[in-house]
Amino acid sequence: MDFALNEEQEMLRKTSRAFLENECPKSLVREMEEDEKGYSPELWKKMAELGWMGLVFPEEFGGEGMGILDLAVLIEELGRALVPGPFLTTVVYCGLTILAAGTEEQKRELLPKIAKGELILSLALTEPSASWEPSGIEVKASPEGDDFVISGTKLFVSDAHIANLLLCAARTKDGENKQDGITLFLVDAKSPGISLTPLKTIASDRQFEVAFDKVKVSRKNVLGEVDKGWPIVKNVLLESALAQCALMLGGAQQVLEMTVNYAKERVQFGKPIGSFQAIQHKCANMATDVDGCRFITYQAMWKKQEGLPCELDISMAKAWVSEAYRRTCAEGHQIHGGIGFIKDHDMQLYYRRAKASELAFGDTDYHRELVAQQIGL
Amino acid sequence: MDFRFTEEQEKFRQEVKGFLAEQLPSDWLHGGAPEDETDEWWELTQKFLKALADRGWIALTWPKEYGGLERPTWEDAILGEELAYWRAPAMDYWFRWKMISALLLHFGDDEQKRKHLPGIASGEVYWTQGFSEPEAGSDLGASKVRATDKGDCWVVNGQKIWTSGAHRAHWCFAPMMTDPDAPKRSRALSMLVIDMATPGITVRPLESLEGASHLCEVFFDDVRVPKENLVGERGRGWLAAMALVNIERSGTGFASLPQRILEELITYSKQTKHNGVPLSEDPLIRHKLAQMAIEIQVCRMLAYRTAWVQATGQDVTSVGAIIKLFGSEMMQKVSNTGLQIMGLHSQLVPSSERATLGGLITRDYMWNLCLTIAGGTSEIQRIIISTMGLGLPRM
Numbered sequence: 001m002d003f004a005l006n007e008e009q010e011m012l013r014k015t016s017r018a019f020l021e022n023e024c025p026k027s028l029v030r031e032m033e034e035d036e037k038g039y040s041p042e043l044w045k046k047m048a049e050l051g052w053m054g055l056v057f058p059e060e061f062g063g064e065g066m067g068i069l070d071l072a073v074l075i076e077e078l079g080r081a082l083v084p085g086p087f088l089t090t091v092v093y094c095g096l097t098i099l100a101a102g103t104e105e106q107k108r109e110l111l112p113k114i115a116k117g118e119l120i121l122s123l124a125l126t127e128p129s130a131s132w133e134p135s136g137i138e139v140k141a142s143p144e145g146d147d148f149v150i151s152g153t154k155l156f157v158s159d160a161h162i163a164n165l166l167l168c169a170a171r172t173k174d175g176e177n178k179q180d181g182i183t184l185f186l187v188d189a190k191s192p193g194i195s196l197t198p199l200k201t202i203a204s205d206r207q208f209e210v211a212f213d214k215v216k217v218s219r220k221n222v223l224g225e226v227d228k229g230w231p232i233v234k235n236v237l238l239e240s241a242l243a244q245c246a247l248m249l250g251g252a253q254q255v256l257e258m259t260v261n262y263a264k265e266r267v268q269f270g271k272p273i274g275s276f277q278a279i280q281h282k283c284a285n286m287a288t289d290v291d292g293c294r295f296i297t298y299q300a301m302w303k304k305q306e307g308l309p310c311e312l313d314i315s316m317a318k319a320w321v322s323e324a325y326r327r328t329c330a331e332g333h334q335i336h337g338g339i340g341f342i343k344d345h346d347m348q349l350y351y352r353r354a355k356a357s358e359l360a361f362g363d364t365d366y367h368r369e370l371v372a373q374q375i376g377l
Numbered sequence: 378m379d380f381r382f383t384e385e386q387e388k389f390r391q392e393v394k395g396f397l398a399e400q401l402p403s404d405w406l407h408g409g410a411p412e413d414e415t416d417e418w419w420e421l422t423q424k425f426l427k428a429l430a431d432r433g434w435i436a437l438t439w440p441k442e443y444g445g446l447e448r449p450t451w452e453d454a455i456l457g458e459e460l461a462y463w464r465a466p467a468m469d470y471w472f473r474w475k476m477i478s479a480l481l482l483h484f485g486d487d488e489q490k491r492k493h494l495p496g497i498a499s500g501e502v503y504w505t506q507g508f509s510e511p512e513a514g515s516d517l518g519a520s521k522v523r524a525t526d527k528g529d530c531w532v533v534n535g536q537k538i539w540t541s542g543a544h545r546a547h548w549c550f551a552p553m554m555t556d557p558d559a560p561k562r563s564r565a566l567s568m569l570v571i572d573m574a575t576p577g578i579t580v581r582p583l584e585s586l587e588g589a590s591h592l593c594e595v596f597f598d599d600v601r602v603p604k605e606n607l608v609g610e611r612g613r614g615w616l617a618a619m620a621l622v623n624i625e626r627s628g629t630g631f632a633s634l635p636q637r638i639l640e641e642l643i644t645y646s647k648q649t650k651h652n653g654v655p656l657s658e659d660p661l662i663r664h665k666l667a668q669m670a671i672e673i674q675v676c677r678m679l680a681y682r683t684a685w686v687q688a689t690g691q692d693v694t695s696v697g698a699i700i701k702l703f704g705s706e707m708m709q710k711v712s713n714t715g716l717q718i719m720g721l722h723s724q725l726v727p728s729s730e731r732a733t734l735g736g737l738i739t740r741d742y743m744w745n746l747c748l749t750i751a752g753g754t755s756e757i758q759r760i761i762i763s764t765m766g767l768g769l770p771r772m
Contacts, residue, residue, distance in 0.1 A: 001379055001381065001382065001451070001681055001685055002379040002685065003378060003681070003685045003686075004378065004689075006378075069378060260767045260769065263769060264768070264769060264770065271770075272769075272770050274770055275769065275770040275772055276772075277759075277760065277772065280760055280763035280764070280769055281759040281763070283762075283763045283769060284698075284702070284758070284763045284766075284767075287699070287762050287763070287766060288679075288699050288702060288762065291682070292675040292678070292679065295675070295678035295679065295681075296674060296675050296678055298378055298380075299380045299678055302378050302380045303380070306381075313674075316671045316674045319667070319668075320671050320672075320674075365664070368668060368671070369660075369664070369667065371667035371670055371671060372663035372664065372666060375643060375667065375670050376643050376647075377643060377646070377647070377657045377663050377666060377667070
């Protein structure tokens with residue numbers, strides 16, 4: 001076993017951290033919370049130039065040919081810096097799905113553009129039922145000649161307003177077996193019949209209600225096979241949940257470091273508060289939680305990279321990290337006292353995003369049930 | 378990163394599994410009542426420890442010149458993991474051998490190594506660890522048992538406590554106060570090894586909450602200890618003690634023992650019906666067991682990380698404290714959850730005919746209470762993590 005990052009990964013960590021400290025300061029994060037687009041196209045372009053969007057795509061599709069573990073290192077840094085924008089939705093939720101399920105033609109057309117930062121994708125999966133189950137996919141797509149016509153409402157669609165393409169899961173057949181009859185479509189986000197309503201979220205990220213009113217999509221824009229999309233969706237859910245774990249880990253690590261630094265500097269009763277055992281114990285709890293997050297996440301990532309079965313590992317990781325990150329933020333806030341509670345302080349940026357990540361792609365209860373099913377219950 | 382065991386390591390694990398299946402009675406888990414300290418139990422335990430020694434596994438990682446197999450420390454981690462999973466008898470004897478052999482190998486002189494290592498490797502000489510005292514618990518540096526330099530020998534007076542297995546031990550290793558006037562408190566202690574048959578030593582077993590009597594008090598009354606029994610430098614006993622507690626805290630068993638409990642509980646919940654429905658279909662119980670599995674997975678990763686830190690020769694102090702803290706607190710949760718799932722029957726002691734799973738988890742529930750105290754309390758571990766690991770200022 002080896003618990004260390006390799007040289008390349010250490011380099012990636014170092015350079016991405018330094019880059020983001022310069023290019024994505026908290027002032028930008030705050031600015032983007034108020035910005036109409038919610039992300040910085042300049043930063044996006046620079047990230048693409050560094051090869052980040054195509055990091056895990058094979059070189060033949062304009063990528064860097066690196067592995068999912070390398071991507072995890074990068075996502076951790078994005079979580080640490082709270083980089084606003086459509087990275088995960090473009091690269092992980094949609095990009096990796098195209099790589100896994102797309103036709104040669106789709107891959108050749110789309111992946112190089114993603115790698116260059118020219119294409120933004122958004123995953124239109126959940127609906128007002130907020131279910132992760134196959135039965136939750138009720139938006140209908142009906143065949144009409146060479147096209148399909150999509151109607152219905154998607155909810156909690158990230159970055160739909162800036163997306164070029166929506167990866168939309170729709171029902172093409174409605175029978176007893178809800179897993180059967182799900183089809184994925186790559187929909188031009190500017191198609192007639194699509195309307196967006198922004199949602200106000202606690203994380204100040206950009207999520208939308210996306211209404212499809214008889215939206216025409218060509219049959220050649222089906223991703224995977226008609227009616228057979230559920231295994232792809234299932235894989236999107238798992239990979240995205242795992243990416244969220246890495247994102248949360250980066251945030252949790254930063255919250256721990258901010259808090260420890262504060263505890264060393266903040267003086268009360270004539271001493272740094274970090275010398276008080278009540279504070280030390282909280283910091284130790286945070287450090288233990290963060291270490292737990294780190295290794296349960298990287299172990300699942302490693303299995304994914306090695307092509308080993310990892311459904312159970314991913315669900316365990318998402319269930320654990322979701323709660324551990326929230327606990328870490330809560331303890332961090334307690335140690336920061338009043339100052340962490342005001343908007344000018346960075347702590348609240350993490351606390352609000354922790355909840356969003358906890359909810360994304362299955363919360364702890366959801367993944368605990370998946371764990372139960374996989375340990376023989 | 379790589380989370381895989383090598384083929385060689387997997388092969389060793391299979392060897393250990395085969396050994397345990399061969400050595401332990403088939404009803405060991407549910408019928409053994411291993412902590413009862415009956416004559417029958419002790420006979421089996423001695424036989425088991427001897428068999429372990431015959432494989433060369435007590436000296437698994439030692440250099441060949443001292444009779445060791447010179448295997449990588451990962452194999453020791455695997456051995457510990459399997460011993461705990463199968464609940465091998467007298468794990469604590471095995472652990473103390475790890476500690477005393479590490480003490481001798483790192484700090485002992487040639488004569489001490491020649492004298493003591495063979496008895497350890499052969500699994501015949503039992504050791505006890507004389508660390509705590511009535512007035513020196515978490516504050517180990519406050520040890521007061523006095524070893525006075527009388528020129529030709531040390532004369533030891535005072536009392537140790539929580540001296541596990543002292544009633545069966547042949548030898549004891551203990552930090553003792555040799556230099557009360559040392560400028561620093563930590564330089565007042567020296568590590569001595571003491572023959573438990575020396576006149577003036579009295580051992581009194583203490584009956585603990587769960588009914589066993591292997592925690593002991595040891596009284597030293599003008600006990601004459603040869604000068605050559607000083608291990609390492611005089612005044613460096615604190616340093617040696619800290620190196621040893623790192624070994625004590627860094628076990629892979631923290632995850633594998635609960636893993637076995639989890640597996641038992643999964644089987645139990647599928648076989649047991651409540652109001653006509655298997656417990657395994659009750660969402661509350663599913664979630665409790667899933668949460669247990671998740672925490673065990675985190676624990677396993679923290680344990681392997683610690684083993685990796687040891688194998689790569691890095692400082693294990695802070696990560697050892699993390700696994701000890703997480704593992705011991707988790708084990709208490711695991712046994713408590715087990716009792717919740719078993720309901721009314723969970724109050725039955727192991728010897729009761731109607732006890733569920735032979736009273737195994739009930740016994741754990743009683744014993745595990747001490748896990749967050751023994752080997753350094755959870756509070757001490759948190760202080761180590763925050764000061765040594767995170768660099769927070771000391772009190």
